[in-house]
Amino acid sequence: MPEIWIQVFWLTVLVLGMALCEGVLQRRRPLAGAARQARVLALMAGVGGLSGASGWWQNLPFAFAWAMPPVAAQFLAVAAVAFAVTALRAAWIGSVGHLRMIAVLLVVYLGPLAVAAVVLHLDRFDPLAPITYVFFGIVVSMVTVAILTLLRLPDQVRGLTSGMLGLVGSLAGLWG
Numbered sequence: 311m312p313e314i315w316i317q318v319f320w321l322t323v324l325v326l327g328m329a330l331c332e333g334v335l336q337r338r339r340p341l342a343g344a345a346r347q348a349r350v351l352a353l354m355a356g357v358g359g360l361s362g363a364s365g366w367w368q369n370l371p372f373a374f375a376w377a378m379p380p381v382a383a384q385f386l387a388v389a390a391v392a393f394a395v396t397a398l399r400a401a402w403i404g405s406v407g408h409l410r411m412i413a414v415l416l417v418v419y420l421g422p423l424a425v426a427a428v429v430l431h432l433d434r435f436d437p438l439a440p441i442t443y444v445f446f447g448i449v450v451s452m453v454t455v456a457i458l459t460l461l462r463l464p465d466q467v468r469g470l471t472s473g474m475l476g477l478v479g480s481l482a483g484l485w486g
Contacts, residue, residue: 332349351452352398363388366390369384406464
């Protein structure tokens with residue numbers, strides 16, 4: 311099967327999985343506005359992490375945008391599962407604080423990852439591989455939606471705590 315059809319299949323799994331989960335959760339605990347947007351973002355991270363983890367664990371050539379050492383691919387898969395469980399749990403709970411945490415994690419992790427990939431490793435990406443465009447499309451859309459969600463969600467942390475969290479998050483993002 312050509313790589314593009316494999317990517318289309320997994321993108322379909324991602325979209326259907328998100329739609330199914332959101333339908334169930336919306337009946338269980340209806341959300342609106344920014345909170346619902348944050349829940350959909352958490353579902354995208356959760357379902358995407360779970361659907362990508364099996365391909366990353368096996369280190370399939372079409373599962374990542376460049377060739378990875380086997381141990382690195384397995385670390386990525388385990389991290390994806392851990393992040394997915396966290397994101398899906400936050401979506402299930404549905405509180406603004408939990409959903410905000412997932413949005414912050416996405417901005418702090420994926421934002422610097424995308425910048426570092428472009429600045430430091432652009433030569434490793436295969437411009438002919440469909441996964442390259444899928445990777446950047448998903449990362450850019452998730453970071454953009456996460457930033458917009460954070461701007462719309464009410465900030466429940468004020469004062470010195472908020473500043474410290476911002477400083478620690480920025481340092482962690484720069485560190486990688």
